[in-house]
Amino acid sequence: MNANVDTFSSYENEVQALREALQNRLAQLLPESHEHDLVCEAMREGTLAPGKRIRPLLLMLAAQDLGCEPDKPGLLDLACAVEMIHAASLILDDIPSMDNALLRRGRPTIHRQFGENVAILAAVALLSRAFGVVATADGLSDTCKTQAVAELSTAAGLQGLVQGQFRDLSEGSSARSAEAIITTNTLKTGVLFDATLQMAAIAAGTSPEIRHSLRCFAQDLGQAFQLLDDLSDGLSGTGKDINKDSGKSTLVAMLGTQAVRQRLQEHLHSADEHLSSACAQGAATRRFMHTWFDKQLAMFS
Amino acid sequence: MNANVDTFSSYENEVQALREALQNRLAQLLPESHEHDLVCEAMREGTLAPGKRIRPLLLMLAAQDLGCEPDKPGLLDLACAVEMIHAASLILDDIPSMDNALLRRGRPTIHRQFGENVAILAAVALLSRAFGVVATADGLSDTCKTQAVAELSTAAGLQGLVQGQFRDLSEGSSARSAEAIITTNTLKTGVLFDATLQMAAIAAGTSPEIRHSLRCFAQDLGQAFQLLDDLSDGLSGTGKDINKDSGKSTLVAMLGTQAVRQRLQEHLHSADEHLSSACAQGAATRRFMHTWFDKQLAMFS
Numbered sequence: 117m118n119a120n121v122d123t124f125s126s127y128e129n130e131v132q133a134l135r136e137a138l139q140n141r142l143a144q145l146l147p148e149s150h151e152h153d154l155v156c157e158a159m160r161e162g163t164l165a166p167g168k169r170i171r172p173l174l175l176m177l178a179a180q181d182l183g184c185e186p187d188k189p190g191l192l193d194l195a196c197a198v199e200m201i202h203a204a205s206l207i208l209d210d211i212p213s214m215d216n217a218l219l220r221r222g223r224p225t226i227h228r229q230f231g232e233n234v235a236i237l238a239a240v241a242l243l244s245r246a247f248g249v250v251a252t253a254d255g256l257s258d259t260c261k262t263q264a265v266a267e268l269s270t271a272a273g274l275q276g277l278v279q280g281q282f283r284d285l286s287e288g289s290s291a292r293s294a295e296a297i298i299t300t301n302t303l304k305t306g307v308l309f310d311a312t313l314q315m316a317a318i319a320a321g322t323s324p325e326i327r328h329s330l331r332c333f334a335q336d337l338g339q340a341f342q343l344l345d346d347l348s349d350g351l352s353g354t355g356k357d358i359n360k361d362s363g364k365s366t367l368v369a370m371l372g373t374q375a376v377r378q379r380l381q382e383h384l385h386s387a388d389e390h391l392s393s394a395c396a397q398g399a400a401t402r403r404f405m406h407t408w409f410d411k412q413l414a415m416f417s
Numbered sequence: 418m419n420a421n422v423d424t425f426s427s428y429e430n431e432v433q434a435l436r437e438a439l440q441n442r443l444a445q446l447l448p449e450s451h452e453h454d455l456v457c458e459a460m461r462e463g464t465l466a467p468g469k470r471i472r473p474l475l476l477m478l479a480a481q482d483l484g485c486e487p488d489k490p491g492l493l494d495l496a497c498a499v500e501m502i503h504a505a506s507l508i509l510d511d512i513p514s515m516d517n518a519l520l521r522r523g524r525p526t527i528h529r530q531f532g533e534n535v536a537i538l539a540a541v542a543l544l545s546r547a548f549g550v551v552a553t554a555d556g557l558s559d560t561c562k563t564q565a566v567a568e569l570s571t572a573a574g575l576q577g578l579v580q581g582q583f584r585d586l587s588e589g590s591s592a593r594s595a596e597a598i599i600t601t602n603t604l605k606t607g608v609l610f611d612a613t614l615q616m617a618a619i620a621a622g623t624s625p626e627i628r629h630s631l632r633c634f635a636q637d638l639g640q641a642f643q644l645l646d647d648l649s650d651g652l653s654g655t656g657k658d659i660n661k662d663s664g665k666s667t668l669v670a671m672l673g674t675q676a677v678r679q680r681l682q683e684h685l686h687s688a689d690e691h692l693s694s695a696c697a698q699g700a701a702t703r704r705f706m707h708t709w710f711d712k713q714l715a716m717f718s
Binding site: 237 | 460535537546548552560562563574
């Protein structure tokens with residue numbers, strides 16, 4: 117029993133240490149705040165405000181599972197680049213002409229703090245900075261960096277986050293098939309998870325077969341996250357607007373809570389299997405994923 | 418006389434051929450239009466609508482002057498990436514929360530054709546695509562590509578186009594010093610010219626000294642272009658809103674037309690000198706620059 121407690125607390129400590137390392141490195145990689153530079157302040161607020169850091173943690177833990185040393189040079193920078201892309205996408209999703217959201221991470225959204233034009237410019241600057249961070253990361257080969265830029269470009273672009281947001285805007289309130297919802301969910305969440313896992317694999321220098329298994333893992337993980345997000349709409353304490361999805365065509369609205377929970381478990385199970393194919397020792401990634409979902413699902417029980 | 422006419426027409430033919438090659442390659446590199454994919458259509462319209470193509474032409478011609486074969490693989494892709502960043506910045510500059518412009522390149526602005534949210538998503542997708550195009554360009558080393566990504570990231574980001582737009586928004590209508598206007602002009606125009614010339618130098622594998630001279634050349638060229646832009650406000654036939662700068666604190670408003678024309682000539686002269694330092698044979702670049710400015714300035718006479 118005590119041994120279990122110790123293991124758990126050592127695991128929590130490890131994740132907490134990674135989280136702090138990420139926060140510090142993000143703060144270094146973002147431009148320093150100058151007086152009157154609202155865009156810079158908005159970039160920092162949009163990125164450094166307390167967040168879950170799921171994508172960069174996943175990148176660091178998966179890279180370890182794939183054989184990287186935890187302190188491999190450049191790894192932290194790849195993780196920060198992914199978080200910057202994610203932060204940019206959240207800022208844009210929230211602006212008035214998109215979801216017009218009031219709250220994010222428990223704080224007023226970036227456009228409400230800094231104005232819409234500054235929010236848009238901050239998102240563009242974060243996106244640009246993310247690619248620059250990858251291109252100038254120390255300790256990674258130019259081949260790794262070029263591949264990582266290509267992955268991030270696909271994830272952020274028309275076939276990734278942009279398309280997910282567009283479909284959500286244009287189809288959200290009309291009736292759609294479960295299949296259409298799943299495609300939009302993949303675009304909104306799965307593609308950046310995919311790039312995240314691919315960047316871990318690029319840093320670790322894994323084979324194409326392993327990279328394929330990781331793509332499948334990312335798809336399942338993305339679906340599970342999106343289902344969790346749909347389940348949590350209507351709950352307070354998420355730091356986001358409540359009932360934002362009200363009237364939207366979601367799987368929860370279509371299938372009911374129980375069926376969605378069931379689907380979520382199926383995706384997690386499938387994710388586990390793909391992860392096992394990718395790395396028999398995928399212990400850190402698996403533990404992180406299950407700890408996270410267990411904690412979140414417990415909140416709805 | 419006939420020989421001169423022939424040389425001129427052969428020069429015009431060469432530039433026209435480059436322009437067509439750029440147009441074709443841009444059309445290939447952008448995602449294909451699918452029905453109902455408004456973001457894709459907006460990306461294509463924002464990039465493929467007839468434009469001056471000054472930056473990509475400059476990249477191709479400067480690379481030739483620096484010793485690249487005109488058909489060096491990858492060169493055209495670098496040029497297209499620069500044009501995509503430029504197109505993205507124009508789409509964003511025009512949206513209601515920025516300059517709220519009605520016309521661009523003689524057509525309704527992108528947000529007026531497709532809606533504001535689609536315009537913003539198209540700009541983000543273009544920006545992302547530009548980095549992907551560089552990262553996957555055939556025929557360039559990974560080292561070249563990584564350096565080119567870093568240059569583009571700087572030009573598009575907080576210390577480049579984003580900062581230029583922000584300063585233009587926040588300082589444009591209040592009194593500012595000539596120095597402040599020059600800084601904003603550099604950020605709005607000079608930094609992307611800089612990245613353009615640096616990418617030509619990266620493709621040609623030039624020395625740091627030459628790259629430094631090209632940076633100085635880009636600064637002067639950027640200032641000259643911005644002065645030309647200020648001079649042309651109030652003229653019809655530019656394809657943009659007329660008198661958009663009315664009430665804005667510009668050098669034309671501060672110093673008068675004649676003094677601005679004089680400054681423009683000084684910047685062109687200085688640009689010539691820096692270009693000579695960079696490449697004694699800078700004939701193609703020099704000719705392009707002078708032909709362009711002569712033609713534009715003739716319109717104001």
